[in-house]
Amino acid sequence: MKSHLKVAARTASASPERSKGNQDNVTQLKSNDSKARISPEVLTRIHDVMVKSRVLEERLIKMYKQSDGYFWIGGPGEEAFNVPLGLQVKKGEGKDYDYLHLHYRSSAIVLAMGAEPIGSIRQMKNVATDPYSGGRNFSNHYSIRKWNIVPISSTIETQYASAIGTAIAQKRHGGTGITIVNGGDAGTAEGEFASCLIWASRPINPLPILIIVTNNSYGISTPSEGQHGEKQISDRARAFGIESRTINGNDVEESYQAIQEAMDYIRKERKPFFIEARVSRLYGHSSASGANFVGGEADPLVLFEKKLEESKVMTRKQMDELRDRYTQEFLDMAKQVKQEPMPDASTIYDYVYFGQRGKGW
């Protein structure tokens, strides 16, 4: 096939200029002679997970609106960045694999890693079978130890602090496992963001962390332009000598390539890399702001499907069928989950301590 989308091949080891962290590093990273193509299989795979995660989020929103859940927050609008990220994670348990310190817009990452959508539906309905919190936490608050996905907490930015520690352990351990942390733009005003930059770039022990900010230009209702004087959030990383770039997170190939280059660099150099991805927020902040589709923002899935159609990787019909299939599947799952039991009140004290059941004092 001649019409594959282009992405950069795996970059060679970092050049001396790159490790200086100078102003031009973004362009240097971008200019790469040896372009590779994402195979149609991978493109189709990316598309599949993008649709899956979009339809899943829309199902969660419907559940909220039908009172099958108390609160929705999630990631529609971030799929073009999050799916390529999830697909490139080195998945497994322990220091040889990647640790993920995520926030509440990460469903597409977790689905790309292979999570079952019904888990998200169960958490939305806060039933006992919720695999991530047993009905204790909000939607999209994942915890998957066997894949190094540490518990997602609602507390903005704290994940940037705990990311320091897994990276310290991985640096000492050696190998190619890295730590990945993501969060929003407004949260970068919190202290933990600065902590992460400082600790990741200590000259005595630079850390293998992929530091990600998905910038949707808002913190709930507050536009970032009135609160943030820095031109780009990625400039802050540059001040610490951290390799850093701002990308269009609504573009699948740009995202895939940037993530691949960043991961290659971190796995090899055992140093931090920073990506600011400009993304959309298609259903507003959360159910607290209505969870209705907002116009005027670029839809990464629409953009990608247009490209797939133009490059003849997929037909409109195939894509529509896929969407219909997931829509029906998730509707059926939601119906099934509605029949599942709520957690038992007697379990409230379980796991205050590791392995402990019952009150214990």
Place this chain on the structure above:
Amino acid sequence: MLRRFTTTSILAREEKVGKMATIAQAIRMALHVGETKLGVTDIFGEDVGPPLGGVFTATQGLTKTWNSPLDERGIIGAAMGIALAGDRCVAEIQFCDYIYNTIDLLKLAGNACWASNGDWNLPMTVMTPVGSGIRGAIYHSHSFDATATHIPGWKIVMPSNALDAYGLLIACMKDPNPTMYLKPKALLRVKGEDLIPGEPENEKELRDRIDAPLGDRTQWKPKWPEGLTDFTIELGKGKIVKPGKQVTVVSYGRTLPIAKQVAQELEAQEGISAEVIDLRTLWPYDWAMISESIKKTRRAVFINEDTEVSNFGEHLLRRAVEEHFYDLVARPRLLAGAFLPGVGLADPLEAASVPQADSIRDLIREVAKEAA
């Protein structure tokens, strides 16, 4: 280069009670066992590594120590991550006065297991010096037990002597949960009365072996006593440090040795028989021991030096009232720190702000003598 470590010399006044290791030395020895036998990978915090080895000398001479940036939230976050990755760390917050900006993260460390419905556990220890007694003024005298015991998911200990300091720290380093090790500043230099297993009997020998010299220590290496073990004091177990019949006194940390001494004097001089319990672990605490004692004495006093409002002693008092209302023959009491923004520096201010021997003696006597 010759450096003088003024912080150490000002704060680390040597005091004598027993003849054995101090709490600071006990902590150091326990950490040595931790890093050589219990898989401790990181002992870190502000000025924890060489050259200083901690502002109270508690981390001198160890091999897994390192200095962190001056960032308490970073320190707790790093500890959480190290624990999430399955390594085992002891992180220090230099003074508990500076731990307050980490409460968000302490909450998270405490809830990660519960919030994930048992999926994750965080085997990490945070240690921090607490309390008054070293003329620490407003920002080196805070207590943290009232706040720490308000954060579920942690196990919290506070030793009052060197042997317990050792055994409790070993227990913390073995526990799969977040553990908080509160070090009573005023007692760190007090010599113990009981020998730690493996400790040399001659305390000068111990000093020569494990105390770093002042000045240049780049060439210095400790000679750890060979016989040190993983002697463990089970978490959640208190200790009756003075048996008695008339009134139960529950305390921990700085006020514990004072309460014990006062109780001994009251018995010798006035025939008042107080039973003094060193709680040692604040959470989960030894209610069985307290409860048994109250059933016997039918009177109870709770003593600590954190501020009195929403104080941990208030919880114990509430439970004593709820479960032993009909056993008690006198009003149970709490003696705690005055509800103030801080502890003032001048002697009369500090003395009036936190329990001292006189106030402890008066209260024990009063409760013991109150008409049934």
